[in-house]
Amino acid sequence: MLLHKQQIRLTARERAVLLQLTGSDPCYVTTREELKAWVERYLNSGPGDSDHTRQLKAVLRRHLPI
Numbered sequence: 297m298l299l300h301k302q303q304i305r306l307t308a309r310e311r312a313v314l315l316q317l318t319g320s321d322p323c324y325v326t327t328r329e330e331l332k333a334w335v336e337r338y339l340n341s342g343p344g345d346s347d348h349t350r351q352l353k354a355v356l357r358r359h360l361p362i
Contacts, residue, residue, distance in 0.1 A: 299361060302328050314338075317352060332362040 298305040315321045318338040325331050339357050341350040
């Protein structure tokens with residue numbers, strides 16, 4: 297992830313991992329506000345998520361720069 301003030305650029309690998317975890321490609325995320333909205337929308341654990349997926353989502357929510 298590249299950061300510059302309020303701008304964000306996700307790498308292709310980061311986008312692929314987030315897509316695999318959530319089913320949504322964050323390709324349109326270019327600012328911290330958009331990232332925050334995306335996290336709130338897609339990184340909440342659902343009833344069908346495995347324990348491993350819930351833990352990964354929790355780690356991502358904690359460490360993403362929002």
